[in-house]
Amino acid sequence: MIEIKQVSKHFAGHRHAIDTLDFTIPDGKIVGFLGPNGAGKSTTIKMMTGILPIDEGSISINGFDIAKNTLEAKKIFGYVPDQPDMFLRLKGIEYLNFIGNIFEVPKDLLKKRIETLTQQFDIYNTLDDYIQTYSHGMRQKIIVTGVLLHDPNIWILDEPLTGLDPKSAFTLKEMMRNHAKAGNTVFFSSHGLEVVEQLCDIVAIINNGKLIFYGDMGEMREQFQSDQSLEQVFLELTTDE
Template structure:
């Protein structure tokens, strides 16, 4: 279980995340939904220890993140919001590097790499430089790297961006399987249809504030006369300008 307890992140006077209180349960896919700049990546960056909170605490299974960073980081598979990293390594070098960091045995790493490459149609690309890949192929390379150690917590920041339909389908299937095994998947998106397909619960962020937590059915019941897109835009989007203004 992941718990954010009154977490805020400030950059000077700008509050990128404001007093976040949120619990993400084991065995669920939890979606962070919001426009660009809403606070999704900030929330994920705090949990993955890329940045540190200005106020508040984060717990993973009652372990305080600030006191157990290394142990918690080894329990997390992380896909960042951009795949443009480690461009001067080959895909295989990148995957082997991650396997060594997580302490995955050589035999297990090779098996995981083989299985994931077959799934994502990357078998013949293993020895190519990541810099030579298209955006979608870079995304697949980063996803494969994250999933090689198969830790219990998957944190995926806009993971479907740039993927072809088959790779997108396969990743969504893996996410569902991971949650069904009792593990945790936290991912961000601004695509409502993806959230509807995958999420057990969602959290909607707007300008650094969490404005809704619950299931999509909860959201529909709160606004029974409106479709999902309209509800979301009224909550998270710009306020509609009055006619003639």
């Protein structure tokens, strides 16, 4: 569970990037995080993961405050950033072993998970190549693989499907479903409204740093007295704002 309580963030010379954000991401659910470009999605996720400091309010990961109990919180979640261009001078296998060692995954288990996950994402045969030679999609796959190696309870994914081929995107979506069904938490941002509508149990919509909707599709239709698609409601909400 992720609890975001009255969180605000501002940058010098600008209005609030995030304005008193308050909602809970429960266990056993896939929560989709939507908003126009510049709405505050990545800023929120970077505060959730401890990359950016929180100016006001608090965020807890399974009861651990991300600001006060940073290491304990970071052991619980896996984070896929919006840009996969990291550790480019390492070979794929070097990167995965590095991540596995950080999270103290036993060697035999680490080897098994690397083999299983990289075969699922069709990058097993490229592990001896340098990441800088990978395409964008392959870099995305290696980052996702690294995130899953320590089998975290909570997945925090910023545009995780970007650049993935259809087969790998399907594989990741099935992993997300199974992870949530096992009682775990999946929180991901996306610009793909159809994917969110099909995949998510709960939708959170942010605009201008404020949460403007949080609930499931049934609640959305009830609130807006409409049978419109998520795309139509999203466009109306964000345009009005």
